[in-house]
Amino acid sequence: MSFLDAILSSLSAIRAHALRSVLTMLGIVIGVAAVIAMVAVGNGARERVNAQIQSLGANLIIVIPGNITQGGARLGTGNASTLTDADALALKTEIGSVQAAAPLVRGGVQVVSGGQNWATSAIGVDLDYFVARDWAVERGREFSDEETRRGGQVALIGQTVLRELFGGNDPVGAQIRVRNVPFEVIGVMSPKGQSMFGQDQDDVILLPLQTARQRVVGTNRAKNRSVNQIMVKIKEGEDLSAAEEEMKRLLRQRHRIQDGRDDDFSLRNMAEIQATREESARTMAMLLLSVAAVSLVVGGIGIMNIMLVSVTERTKEIGLRMAVGARPLDVMGQFLIEATTIALIGGMIGIGIGIGIAIITAMKAGWPLLIDPLVVVTAFVFSGLVGIVSGFYPAFRAARLDPVEALRAA
């Protein structure tokens, strides 16, 4: 019997018990759909995290002041005023792998423009900030060197602030008041979207570092030229952790911290956040993979069960086929092909449903649809394997039937 004939004949047998066949496939369908969907969802989620990390600025190490004790009160991390402009400059000039070191101060402010007002955060930055965050001006211009050094009263606004204060109008050249200090809007930043922590990165106004420190956020920082943080961008291809070590050494030296005492700053590395994210994504994937594995196994058992029933039901047919010349191998092949066909049809339905779930999730979550063809092929092949493995024993039993006994069966 040719292979094609065997497949056609198995299809007709499957069609003869359509409902039963579909129910039998269910385990495989669920297993395969779970694999396809979970890989697509996992990839989509990872892609989004990567995009968010990218939007924050790649290769970033953030330096923030450490916790200090002031008159017996232990202040939390970030409150010390030990980091300064000079630290940033030193990081940039003394460490070869540092591309940009941007000191910045930030604070919540109320911004007023004409009749509109809006609560947002103001960040005082120097020119390195645009490099570190990989962030360009969409309309208008960046600060000039003069403005950052001298403390010009100019501002760049984010997309959200643009929308809230100016609607659709061109803000360049407009006057705004930030904590009652007048600023001229000189440009609008390009959109950044949400950060990975869900913050709106476009809800911000950027001011020259000096101006912000002296006139807008925390006058106490002005005295010692301290900053809230330094964003350090490491050159492409440089080792982040080696750079981190160097920065740590330099800052300890500059802050005169004796050996054995804690740092008065801490370093945050985006790679760590990424690793954590990937770790949890991996855990999730493992969990779903085991769900998929379990349902494939259960599906396989289901197929084996139905094939055993089918062999029993069709004993007479097997006897007849043997009488007209089917060899044991033909009978074996017939049931094996039937089991495999059921499993493969289940696999195909599962792939369809899985891709459907992936498309819906991608649309709802707003991340790119990433379906790995390799995973689809693997799932298909795997469902075929499940069919072969689970069909083997029933097929073997059918092939070993005695034709006389089989023909006598009811």
Place this chain on the structure above:
Amino acid sequence: MADLAPPALIAVENLERVYQMGDERVVALAGVTTQIQQGSFVAVMGPSGSGKSTFMNVLGCLDQPSAGSYRLKGVEVGQLPATELARTRNREIGFVFQQFNLLQRVDALGNVELPMLYAGLPKRERRTRAEAALARVGLGDRMRHLPLQLSGGQQQRVAIARALVNQPACLLADEPTGALDSRTSLDIMALFQALNREGVTVIVVTHEPDVAAFASRVIRFRDGKIVSDTEQTPRDAAAALAEWSEAA
């Protein structure tokens, strides 16, 4: 001069078949020796348990003898491996069963094509030969019917077409009229006689003397042995059918 005679189509010698049922030994065939010539029409008779069915199964290569020799067309087939037995059934034997044993979800053509499927014939040849076989049994206009859409007699004709289609050495019919009414039975026996006249060897297993009357040779079994083997002038089924029609 006997040496020059063609070998018998079927030659069995001291054929034995013993089953082990638990502790009990059941002797189904206790030393059967006979020959059947090409082109004969033989009825195998006997009460149930006489061994006639086992004899038939051995002749059909469905079962294998425990001892003795079975030569089909001069070739010893008694102890062939399963795969070779299947090939022999496919090429040399055409089975006709009491319950027709058609595949219910396949039409008449598909059922007749089945033996050729296992012979590995290409689709086109299968189709032409199946059509010819169905035409030969008088079902040229019912080829696309499913078994359920056919009467019992028609179903048995499909089964006979299936048995003939690989041009086997002989037809083995096990109670072929057992599930049919008298008239249809006559019909089927007339078909067997017609095929026999065309040269097909026919062996019919039956317990009905009415059926055996259409054969030219009757072999009777009892307790696993042949108790009588007689030649006779067969009754003409076609004529009997004509009488029946007149009476009706």
